[in-house]
Amino acid sequence: MTDAASPRASTTRVLLAVRPRLMREMLGRLIRRHPALHLVGQVDDPARLEACVAAGAPECVVMSMDDAGRLDPRLRHVRRRYPGLRLVALSPGGRLLRPGPHAEPVAVDTAADLLETLCAPGPDPAGEPGEGP
Numbered sequence: 001m002t003d004a005a006s007p008r009a010s011t012t013r014v015l016l017a018v019r020p021r022l023m024r025e026m027l028g029r030l031i032r033r034h035p036a037l038h039l040v041g042q043v044d045d046p047a048r049l050e051a052c053v054a055a056g057a058p059e060c061v062v063m064s065m066d067d068a069g070r071l072d073p074r075l076r077h078v079r080r081r082y083p084g085l086r087l088v089a090l091s092p093g094g095r096l097l098r099p100g101p102h103a104e105p106v107a108v109d110t111a112a113d114l115l116e117t118l119c120a121p122g123p124d125p126a127g128e129p130g131e132g133p
Contacts, residue, residue, distance in 0.1 A: 011038040012119055015058035017049050018042075018090055027062060030111055036119045046072035053078055053085065060086040060118050067092050088117055 014031050016039065018024040024042055031039045040056035043049055049072070053061065065071055069092055079085060088108065089097045096108035098117050108114050 011036055012060055013038050013040045013056065013058045014118055015040055015052055015056050015061045016042040017044075017046065017052070017061055017063040019044055019064045020090075023064070023090060023094075027114075030115070031118070034115050034119075037115070046074055049074055050078050050081070053082055058085070060088065062088045062090065062096075062118075064090040065092055086120075088114065 014037055016024050016027055016031070018027060021044070024044065028039055028042060031037045040058050041052050043052045049061075049063075063071060063075065071089060075087075079087070087098070091097055096114055096117075098108055108117050
């Protein structure tokens, strides 16, 4: 996990758990430049996700899905242990998804939409993008 500079007041703490390195680096730069966001770390190995969440205390995780559009199964355990954790998922096609009001995935198509999603207060509705009933 790579820690960023110290957090600013009134910021949302974000952890990147995105496998494609290029995407992780681009998202990291975007998040670091936003005054209301603080990048607490980056992880490329899902096996280290829970340890990184515990160490960085993020409010939101941006995580990549596998090629079939599923999230790593370890995420369910992390979400149970940290129920207030918000999630934005990177789909195999490169779209960012977040849970909608009824847990259906809602596309986040622009950088502005991503930043707005990350800055929004409060936890996600129940469910995760890419999770079946």
